[in-house]
Amino acid sequence: MKLKFLILAALAPIAVAAQTPDFTIAGKIGNLNKPAKIYLDYSAEGNGRTDSVELVDGNFKFSGNISGIASSRITLSREGIKDKEIYGSKGVGDVIYVYFGKENISITSQDSLYNAKWTGSKVYNEMKAFDQQVGPTVMTVHHNANATINRATPEQQKDTMYFKVLDKQVQAFRKSRGEKMLEFAKANPNSYFALQALAESVSGYNLKSEIAMPIFNKLSEELRLSYGGQGLYKLLNAHTVTAIGAIAPNFTLKDVNGKSVSLSDYKGKLVLVEFWASWCSPCRAESPNLLKQYAAFKDKGFEILGVSVDSDKAKWLDAIKKDGLTWTQVSDLKGWDNDARKVYGISGVPANFLISADGKIIGNHLMGEALNKKLSELLN
Amino acid sequence: MKHLFVFTFALLLSLSASSQILNPVKWSYAAKRTSKTEAILYLKATIGDGWHIYSQSIAEGGPLKTSFSFNQAKDYKLIGKTLEPKAITKFEKSFEMNVSYFEKAVVFQQKVKLTGAKVRIKGILEFMVCNEQQCLPPETVEFSIPVS
Numbered sequence: 001m002k003l004k005f006l007i008l009a010a011l012a013p014i015a016v017a018a019q020t021p022d023f024t025i026a027g028k029i030g031n032l033n034k035p036a037k038i039y040l041d042y043s044a045e046g047n048g049r050t051d052s053v054e055l056v057d058g059n060f061k062f063s064g065n066i067s068g069i070a071s072s073r074i075t076l077s078r079e080g081i082k083d084k085e086i087y088g089s090k091g092v093g094d095v096i097y098v099y100f101g102k103e104n105i106s107i108t109s110q111d112s113l114y115n116a117k118w119t120g121s122k123v124y125n126e127m128k129a130f131d132q133q134v135g136p137t138v139m140t141v142h143h144n145a146n147a148t149i150n151r152a153t154p155e156q157q158k159d160t161m162y163f164k165v166l167d168k169q170v171q172a173f174r175k176s177r178g179e180k181m182l183e184f185a186k187a188n189p190n191s192y193f194a195l196q197a198l199a200e201s202v203s204g205y206n207l208k209s210e211i212a213m214p215i216f217n218k219l220s221e222e223l224r225l226s227y228g229g230q231g232l233y234k235l236l237n238a239h240t241v242t243a244i245g246a247i248a249p250n251f252t253l254k255d256v257n258g259k260s261v262s263l264s265d266y267k268g269k270l271v272l273v274e275f276w277a278s279w280c281s282p283c284r285a286e287s288p289n290l291l292k293q294y295a296a297f298k299d300k301g302f303e304i305l306g307v308s309v310d311s312d313k314a315k316w317l318d319a320i321k322k323d324g325l326t327w328t329q330v331s332d333l334k335g336w337d338n339d340a341r342k343v344y345g346i347s348g349v350p351a352n353f354l355i356s357a358d359g360k361i362i363g364n365h366l367m368g369e370a371l372n373k374k375l376s377e378l379l380n
Numbered sequence: 381m382k383h384l385f386v387f388t389f390a391l392l393l394s395l396s397a398s399s400q401i402l403n404p405v406k407w408s409y410a411a412k413r414t415s416k417t418e419a420i421l422y423l424k425a426t427i428g429d430g431w432h433i434y435s436q437s438i439a440e441g442g443p444l445k446t447s448f449s450f451n452q453a454k455d456y457k458l459i460g461k462t463l464e465p466k467a468i469t470k471f472e473k474s475f476e477m478n479v480s481y482f483e484k485a486v487v488f489q490q491k492v493k494l495t496g497a498k499v500r501i502k503g504i505l506e507f508m509v510c511n512e513q514q515c516l517p518p519e520t521v522e523f524s525i526p527v528s
Contacts, residue, residue, distance in 0.1 A: 150528060279443045279508065280515040284474035309517070318441060322476070336517035348514035367513075 021063035023070075023100060027107035027116065028058040035080030038113075042072035042100075045227040052083050068227055069101045069123055069192050076113045097137075099127045099192070123192065130193035134180040141173050178205040182215065190220045199232050209236045238345020244362065248273070248355045251340040253307065253330035256317060261330050263305065268357050270378060271303045272366070275341060275351045277310050278319035283350040287323040289368055293375055294327060300379040301357070303327065309349060311335035404428030404516070405509050411501070411527040413494075418459070419527045421490040421501060423448065427483060430511045435467040435480035436488075442475045443508060444518050448488065450503035455496035456527075463489045492527070499527045 025040070032055040041050040044066040053060050076094040094113045101123040109116035118124045131137075136144075145166050149157065156162045181197035188194045198216055201207035213236050216224070223229050241249055252262040263273065274290065276283035294304055308331040310316040320329055332338055344353065354363035354374065366374055410422045425433055425446075438445040448462045465487070467480035492501065501524070508518045 150526065277515070278441075279518075281443060281472055281474050281479070281510055282512060282514055287474070315441065322441075348516045350514060 022065050022102040024061060024063040025100070025105045025107065026061040029055065029076060029109050029113065029116065030111055031058045032078065033057060036078045037080040039075040039083065040072060042070040044068050044070035050083065054080065066102065069099055071099050073097050074113055099123050126191050126193055130184060130191065133184050134177055134197070141170060145170055185215050189218050192223065194219055195223050195228055195232065199228065202232065202235060209239050212236055234342055235345065242344055242353060242361055242364065246361050248353065248359055248361050249343045251343060253332050253340060255328055255330050256320070261328055266303055266305065267359060269301050269303045270357060271305055271355045273305050273307060273353045273355060275307050275309060275346055275349050277308055277349050278315045280349045284319065284323060286350055286367055287325060289371065291324065293371055297375050297379050302375060302379060305330065307331065307338070307340050309336055309338045309341050404431040405433060405507065407521055407523065409523055409525045411525050413527060417494055419492050419494055421492060421525055423488040423505065423523065424485065426485050427509070431509050432481040432483045433507050433509050435482065436462065436464055438479060439477055442477055442479050443510065446505065446507040448490070448503060448505045450501060455494065455499045456501055457493045459491035459493050494527065501525045501527060
């Protein structure tokens with residue numbers, strides 16, 4: 001999703017920064033001149049930007065404002081292709097992927113970005129230390145494996161055993177990277193890349209919260225309180241947050257008329273928080289049952305609060321109307337980035353949580369007959 | 381047919397809270413040169429048991445369709461639309477409409493006209509996967525297919 005945003009950002013005119021820049025990247029690559037051009041696209045705390053500049057006697061300079069640390073891609077084109085073409089097949093030559101902070105950085109090289117020497121960036125040095133310890137990225141390994149396939153003879157390319165061997169190598173690498181990332185995170189509690197390593201382990205390697213949380217807790221306070229740290233903390237906490245018996249985390253979202261509705265408004269009632277979306281068939285298939293349960297138990301103190309992970313308001317409203325849903329519906333129309341969805345940490349829809357009159361989670365994933373049975377037990 | 385390892389673009393390793401614990405769909409890509417100036421791209425989804433992804437043609441008000449968007453470049457041009465095999469079509473009561481989908485595996489094909497000897501075709505695809513019980517969030521995957 002973030003990637004898509006960057007692509008859109010690439011097509012939009014580059015915003016002129018009014019503030020004094022808090023980072024600069026100045027460099028010299030050989031003695032390149034027009035049409036040679038250098039492109040920078042970066043993202044920090046969810047905000048993506050793109051920039052490009054022509055080289056003059058090899059010199060170039062970027063500046064801008066970021067919050068926290070930026071992940072970036074820098075591309076050099078000797079032919080000076082159009083800005084948006086760096087996302088096409090022409091932008092694959094001299095490319096580097098780097099992180100930087102609010103720093104004044106200088107890059108120098110005789111010939112290419114790839115070989116450039118970086119000075120003035122603590123973040124870059126940490127990144128290098130991280131790379132050295134955990135080895136090449138998943139992307140590099142896949143790139144190399146694909147190159148091997150391309151070099152293979154036609155016979156080899158037809159041979160499934162040949163692929164199995166390559167696949168095994170990729171799997172072995174993944175395992176090793178997973179282990180090394182954890183070691184790095186334990187050994188470098190002050191490094192931004194310890195946080196990155198933990199995040200990658202959780203999202204890409206299914207690392208369990210029980211293992212990740214103690215390592216997270218040993219990270220520096222600055223890292224734990226950072227934008228990325230808070231995001232990871234929420235993710236790691238999702239399991240304990242929604243355990244049976246836990247106090248249901250409050251959230252506030254807007255209803256179909258734009259009025260704020262909080263879960264805490266439902267204190268004193270038995271409420272089913274139902275996560276759904278207009279595009280989700282199994283969610284919609286549950287609507288008739290919800291209507292039935294709602295009619296049967298509404299007068300006994302049962303409520304439903306529908307939380308939609310839609311991003312298109314018209315589609316959301318249309319689905320409510322088609323299914324004839326009469327209970328309160330809320331959404332921030334941020335799609336999967338829905339704030340309540342993040343707090344409750346669900347991985348698919350539909351998902352629901354039954355919350356008691358005193359605000360505790362007393363059930364989850366109650367569909368069809370299971371919901372009917374539970375409500376009957378509690379309210380009849 | 382050559383098949384390549386798939387990777388999801390990992391530059392902007394997201395720290396946002398969307399963790400993909402279940403991952404029932406794997407994408408892989410290949411290309412076959414059919415003449416000096418033409419090639420066919422294959423975009424294959426291998427789908428876990430019980431899960432399905434949707435066809436490229438789904439009417440409004442239903443699930444999210446699978447879609448492909450190829451970057452434009454000077455050294456290739458798309459010929460026609462992205463083709464797909466015949467999908468399973470079923471009337472879904474929950475949407476009150478016909479919905480077409482694929483199970484187990486599906487290969488989408490795109491014909492391209494080439495002007496270069498070695499071309500790399502990039503783009504993004506968007507899809508959504510559901511089973512009988514749930515749907516996972518719509519996902520965007522970047523692909524990069526070399527044609528040699």
